[in-house]
Structure formats: structure tokens, C-alpha cells
Amino acid sequence: MELTQQQEALISIGDYLKANHYLFTTVTPESHRRVLERPYDSEALRSEHDSLRACFGWNQWVCADRLPPSFESFFNDESLFQVEEKKSKRVVKAKFRFSTLQLEHSNLIFVHSGYPTHEGNSVFFGPDSYRFANFVREKVKHGDQKFPLRILDLGCGSGVGAISLAAFLNKTPERFIERAPKFIFTDLNEKALEYACVNVRLNEQALTLDQCEFVKSNLFDEIKESADLVIANPPFIIDDKKRAYRHGGDHFGCSLSATMFSKSVDYLGRDGRVLMYTGTSIVNGE
Incomplete structure (x- = not known):
């Protein structure tokens, strides 16, 4: 199967997440809904790790400058991201998610729908x-x-x-x-x-x-x-x-x-x- 541009982008993002020890366990849709109802301020995220989980785990809006510069080229792909201006800040929201599965001998990562x-x-x-x-x-x-x-x-x-x-x-x-x-x-x-x-x-x-x-x-x-x-x-x-x-x-x-x-x-x-x-x-x- 020849990889599409979108697949190549997802692989690049996933490889970065793996290299930076990203972990996210998927919860039920109802639990996810409750998390998203909590007060949230993307500018209050303390680290890149928190920003990665917010963007690619919880599908929350995240300030673009809180994500790796290497992702910048992907933000213009409407099949992958939503982009808006909020409070004079450019924020992005992923249309997909990454979850991890920890096994005895290896950690696996999976892209799936947002x-x-x-x-x-x-x-x-x-x-x-x-x-x-x-x-x-x-x-x-x-x-x-x-x-x-x-x-x-x-x-x-x-x-x-x-x-x-x-x-x-x-x-x-x-x-x-x-x-x-x-x-x-x-x-x-x-x-x-x-x-x-x-x-x-x-x-x-x-x-x-x-x-x-x-x-x-x-x-x-x-x-x-x-x-x-x-x-x-x-x-x-x-x-x-x-x-x-x-x-x-x-x-x-x-x-x-x-x-x-x-x-x-x-x-x-x-x-x-x-x-x-x-x-x-x-x-x-x-």
C-alpha cells in the first residue's frame, strides 16, 4: 500500500510522540465528555508533554506554539487539523487521536478517529x-x-x-x-x-x-x-x-x-x- 500524504503526516507525528514517551489510555466516550466539560485553559499547560496529551489524547484546543515546530507544516491540512484564532492566539485541534497500549515487552501506539x-x-x-x-x-x-x-x-x-x-x-x-x-x-x-x-x-x-x-x-x-x-x-x-x-x-x-x-x-x-x-x-x- 503506497502511503498518502496524510498517512506520512500521521507517521511523523506518531514517531515524535513515541520518541518523547507519550502515553494515553483511552476512556469511554462518556468519561471523555466529562473531562472536556471541565474548565480548561490551553495557555496554562505546563509542558510540551501536557500539550501533546491535550491535543492528541483529549482532542482539546491547544496553542500552536505549544506544539513541536516540526508539526507546523501539518496544521494547514484540513483533513488533519482545525485551526482558529482565539484571544489573538492561533490554536489547533486534531481530528484524530493517539492512544497507547503497554505490553510486557513493548509499548504500542495507535492512531484512531478523533x-x-x-x-x-x-x-x-x-x-x-x-x-x-x-x-x-x-x-x-x-x-x-x-x-x-x-x-x-x-x-x-x-x-x-x-x-x-x-x-x-x-x-x-x-x-x-x-x-x-x-x-x-x-x-x-x-x-x-x-x-x-x-x-x-x-x-x-x-x-x-x-x-x-x-x-x-x-x-x-x-x-x-x-x-x-x-x-x-x-x-x-x-x-x-x-x-x-x-x-x-x-x-x-x-x-x-x-x-x-x-x-x-x-x-x-x-x-x-x-x-x-x-x-x-x-x-x-x-
């Missing part, structure tokens, strides 16, 4: 992303099957599942893995694939772009080969606007998960398995 995620092509990252990543790693770590060599992240979003699994496999002694695994990132949302590609590039300690394939596909429609492992974290709620990143479909939000699972089973190779992190609908207490 708050709030109203657009239909939003790329989700939230508390369930951390749970999904932990779930996949633990199941592979403690499973009795051989380590997978061809892994498909179905509806990959930011790519957190595959990338965090790759970080674990990368620390596994070579005698347990025949060769470097191949990762297929698939999503119907082109923006998700673009962000997943950026996130692979930002986390090259876990895997490289040479190990990856990015496929725009409605489930398995464009996938030609079977896999040893399919991982998925489908949406499982009912969204009135039917936004793809959060709408789980009919049957109280369960239909997409059920369809993903049944089609994944047919797609698996010999001794393959599916690891799906999803939810169960509770209606009238049942």
Missing part, C-alpha cells in the same frame, strides 16, 4: 480495544494449538488486535514458530485500512509492512486464501444511524457477530480457530 466519533467511517479505539488485545494474546499464549502463521484481522479497525498479537509472537522463541507470520488486515472502511497501515508502520518493533496485506472487503468477499487464525472484535450494539463501526445489526445487535463467526469457520484452514471478542444481548433481563 472525539466525538460521529462520522460513519470513524475508526474506533476504546476500552474494549484493550480487552480485545489482551483476550487474543492470552488465548494464543495458553492455547494448545501451534502458533499461527497466517492471521486475519476481520473488520480490523485500527489493527490493534493483529498488531498486539504480533508484538507477543515477536517475543516468542524462534523454535516455536516456523517462520514470520503473515497478517491480513481487512475492513470495508477504507479509512480503517489507512489507519491500520499507519499503525503497523508506527509499531515496527512488532511487525513490518512486508508481513502485512491490507484488503478492502465485506467480510470474506475479497479474501482468497484460508487462515490459521481469524480474530475479530465486531460491534455489538444497535446504532440508530447504523454507523458501521458501532452497529451490530439485527437481533438486538447480534447478527453481525453471528455472521462473522459462521463465515470465519468456513474460511479456516486445518486446525484453524476463531477468536472473537463480542457481547451478548440482554433483553428484559434475559
Whole structure:
């Protein structure tokens, strides 16, 4: 996948954040809303570190001169930043966010959609992303099957599942893995694939772009080969606007998960398995 100008910009920003030990754990949208309701003065930020977290974690307005000079060229890109004049100061607001995931052997960083995620092509990252990543790693770590060599992240979003699994496999002694695994990132949302590609590039300690394939596909429609492992974290709620990143479909939000699972089973190779992190609908207490 040839990188776009926007992807190159996100990689430059993400690399800077990593080099400066940026850390940010994503909270729920409701918690985020409450934080943004608190009194806030961007000129009162005490350090560049605070400014980076305010801009790229909380998506707050930040004085442009409180951010690294190397970011200046990105502020004119309307797909990345909003720019305004407030109190004779130029302030900027990012249209994306960076969150971090700390593992035993490495710290990972992920770009995803800015708050709030109203657009239909939003790329989700939230508390369930951390749970999904932990779930996949633990199941592979403690499973009795051989380590997978061809892994498909179905509806990959930011790519957190595959990338965090790759970080674990990368620390596994070579005698347990025949060769470097191949990762297929698939999503119907082109923006998700673009962000997943950026996130692979930002986390090259876990895997490289040479190990990856990015496929725009409605489930398995464009996938030609079977896999040893399919991982998925489908949406499982009912969204009135039917936004793809959060709408789980009919049957109280369960239909997409059920369809993903049944089609994944047919797609698996010999001794393959599916690891799906999803939810169960509770209606009238049942």
C-alpha cells in the first residue's frame, strides 16, 4: 500500500510522540465528555508533554506554539487539523487521536478517529480495544494449538488486535514458530485500512509492512486464501444511524457477530480457530 500524504503526516507525528514517551489510555466516550466539560485553559499547560496529551489524547484546543515546530507544516491540512484564532492566539485541534497500549515487552501506539466519533467511517479505539488485545494474546499464549502463521484481522479497525498479537509472537522463541507470520488486515472502511497501515508502520518493533496485506472487503468477499487464525472484535450494539463501526445489526445487535463467526469457520484452514471478542444481548433481563 503506497502511503498518502496524510498517512506520512500521521507517521511523523506518531514517531515524535513515541520518541518523547507519550502515553494515553483511552476512556469511554462518556468519561471523555466529562473531562472536556471541565474548565480548561490551553495557555496554562505546563509542558510540551501536557500539550501533546491535550491535543492528541483529549482532542482539546491547544496553542500552536505549544506544539513541536516540526508539526507546523501539518496544521494547514484540513483533513488533519482545525485551526482558529482565539484571544489573538492561533490554536489547533486534531481530528484524530493517539492512544497507547503497554505490553510486557513493548509499548504500542495507535492512531484512531478523533472525539466525538460521529462520522460513519470513524475508526474506533476504546476500552474494549484493550480487552480485545489482551483476550487474543492470552488465548494464543495458553492455547494448545501451534502458533499461527497466517492471521486475519476481520473488520480490523485500527489493527490493534493483529498488531498486539504480533508484538507477543515477536517475543516468542524462534523454535516455536516456523517462520514470520503473515497478517491480513481487512475492513470495508477504507479509512480503517489507512489507519491500520499507519499503525503497523508506527509499531515496527512488532511487525513490518512486508508481513502485512491490507484488503478492502465485506467480510470474506475479497479474501482468497484460508487462515490459521481469524480474530475479530465486531460491534455489538444497535446504532440508530447504523454507523458501521458501532452497529451490530439485527437481533438486538447480534447478527453481525453471528455472521462473522459462521463465515470465519468456513474460511479456516486445518486446525484453524476463531477468536472473537463480542457481547451478548440482554433483553428484559434475559
